[in-house]
Amino acid sequence: MEALGLLLHGFAVLLTWKTLLLMMVGLVLGVFVGVLPGLGGPNGVAILLPLTFSMDPTSAIVMLSCIYWGALFGGAITSILFNIPGEAWSVATTFDGYPMAQQGKAAEALTAAFTSSFIGSLVAVMLITFLAPWISSFALKFGPPEFFAVYLLTFCSFVGLGREDKHKTVIAMALGLLLAGVGMDTVSGQLRMTFGSTDLLRGINFLVAVIGLFGISEILLTMEERLALRGHAASISLRTVLAVWKDLPKYWMTLFRSSVIGCWLGITPGGAIAASFMGYNLAKRFSKDQDSFGKGRIEGVFAPETAAHASGTAALLPMLALGIPGSGTAAILLGGLMVWGLNPGPLLFVEHKDFVWGLIASMYLGNVVGLVLVLSTVPIFASILRVPFAAVAPMIVVSCAIGAYAIQNAMFDVWLMLGFGVVGYVFKKIKIPLAPFTLALVLGSRAEDAFRQSMIISGGNMKVFWANGLVGTITTLAIVLLFWPLIDRLVASVSKSTPPAAKAEA
Template sequence: MDDFNSLMHGFSIVLSWQNIGLMIIGILLGIVVGVLPGLGGPNGVAILLPLTFAMNPTSAIILLSCIYWGALFGGAITSILFNIPGEAWSVATTFDGYPMAQNGKAGEALTSAFTGSFIGALVGVLMITFLAPLVAKFALRFGPPEFFAVYFLTFCSFIGMGKEPKGKIVIAMCVGFVLAAVGLDTISGQLRMTFGQPVLLRGFDFLVAVIGLFGISEILMTIEEGLAFRGKNGKIDLKIVFKTWAQMPRHFMTLMRSSAIGCWLGITPGGATAASFMGYGVAKKFSKDPDSFGKGNVEGVLAPETAAHAAGTSALLPMLALGIPGSATAAVLLGGLMIWGLQPGPLLFVEQKDFVWGLIASMYLGNIAGLIIVLASVPLFAAILRIPFSIIAPVILVVCAIGAFTVHNAAFDIWLMLAFGIVGYVFKKLDYPLAPLVLALVLGDRAEDAFRQSMLASRGGLDIFWANGLVGTIMTLALVGLAWSLLSGARGKMRQRAA
């Protein structure tokens, strides 16, 4: 009851004309940030952070958090319309969102993505509201073995549940691991595979690679196929929105599973990117028509978007309760709190109740406002499909180049983007999946660090991954997921023989 009263007090703080105006401005800026490839929520929040120093902490955090919500919504737009992930966690959305747009269902894909985003974020906010103390205690139990177990579960699930040839999945994932290892070894401090080039000291940035692998390669493929978008007629009206909403109850279990996966990986170090991939894989596994995934299945849009937004929202929970950021954006917000003279942690809920509950209330209102704003703008986004490709292709190239350059303000990243574009083009021509490569690139170095720290702690003993019930359960689930395809294949052969 006390928490409910505090939440109502938070709504009374947020519902002022100044804060509502900041909320709308933040969402609009966030959508622009999410649409531009390479900029991303963390960069957008970091760039605008100095503007908030003159504000009171509550208004400042409302503006910055709404930029984050807007970026979460906006990341799906270019993924669905152009197969260019605006955000790292939007990669999995391209698998079915882009085919839907090409089939003339851009409105349905965008509405599904935004609705899934809203539901995932809402579940994340509810968790923050009611489960903050319990989750904070649980997260304190995580060490390097638990971190590695979560990453290992993600990799194994992707291999075991993927429909592509297992050999191609493993090869693509190994390429991603190799690319993730380039740069400075965070454990030993030694340089790896830099070949004396200073520009490789920081390794290959994930966003630069993604822009090239998906954006540039897609432009090359489209040029080869005839300089035209398929599915130009992207007419959208309220009928499409309401029709899509009417079908949401059919996907209730997919939404709930993806929300649970997202909240789990948001609180733990998995992150929104891992959540989107895992949400997609689990939805594909439980689907009645798994073969339709990758060809324009609406669940292939709902699942990754719901999981990613649940993870992105719930990542703020350990930041507020423990002072441990669960994502890059949460880390930027953590720095803002400290600049404003606030110390995140359990005492924040006692000493700064107005701030905490004002922030939580703004999460509810920000997500509702974000959903309304992006749905009102859906016709504008879908109209892009009517622009001839010969006109839009140079614009996309320029936007991709700007996005790649913005990551580190380095011209080398533009050339790197082009190189990854060629790699993506070759992979597509040879029917190698890009998703495992991307997954390994973004999570490979983190998984390696967690594994090596675990080995140092156990002096090389693998039994550390079964040292307690939590890490043992995760590792067991990972191995089951890895062997799932082998077991399914053996079962299918036995049935054929029996028949």
């Protein structure tokens, strides 16, 4: 009941004309970047983040979160009408969404995608509403050893549970940790890796790196691919919407299963991509008519969209409660909170109640308004895809440059942004994931500080990370997750080598 009271307080904070206007602006911008192939939520939030520097934290985070919600909705438009995934996790949506559009059922496919996106996000927001305060109050017991153990758990779970090649994840994370150490050492006050440059005394600004990694690199990739967009027209009528909603109860198990999968993979670093494919595959596996999948089945749109959006929203739970982002977008939002002087974690719910509950309330309202917006404006946003990319790309590059310069009013940051753009382009070409790199860049200095404080407290004794049940459990779990692929392979080989007779006797 306390959570409901705080949520109502959040709506009271949120319901001002200024905040509602920023919410609408954020949703429109979000759908716009979601529709443009290659940009999507993380890139849109990174590029548009500097626009919020002059705002108060509540208004800024509401606008940014609505950009994210809008991008989640907009990604389905390109997937279904043009067979081009607007987001990486929209790939599974194309399997049945585009065949439906080819069959003249584009309106039904889009309605199914938007509705399932709304349902997945709503389930995840409800999870955040009731679990985040409990997690944050529990985390108040944490000291430096416990916080380092949680950071270690995050890093190890990205390696052990991630879908990318393990060595590439380790390379990306190591580079991120290395760059996080540039600048002044917060413990000793000494300079590290500045190479005599006064511009590097402040360290490498996280936002500059993110704008380059996500924004500029995507422009370079899109220029290389020279996308020519041809798709199907679509407009959604109220009759179509009501017809799809009428059939929703038939697919309640698919929606429920995909929501659970998405929330779990959002809180853990499995990610929305894994969630969408897992939701789709399980829907197909449990279907009585598996052969119809891939040929225009509406359930093949419900499953991946619900899972992906539940995952993308649930990733904000560990970011708010523990200060540990569960996705690339959550990491960017974490960087934004730091710019505004807020430290995500357990104290955020105590010291900045208006901010936290205003944000959670905006998740509810933003999803409702976003659903209505995309259902009523699909033709307008679909027409954006017919604008030549040569006209759109320069505007995005200029926005990135202005954003990078505005952070610290330094031309050096613009050059640094361009450098990170090239790095992001190379990373994507050789399949090195950006999410672990971004995570390490954000959390690297905090993890180092927690580790060194722990060493000072214990006099250099590593046993401090097993000093009590809480920190010992987290540290052990982190090590298990780091070596999980080997453990899983070992268990599988043992089970295969066990004779059937022995299994029967057991």
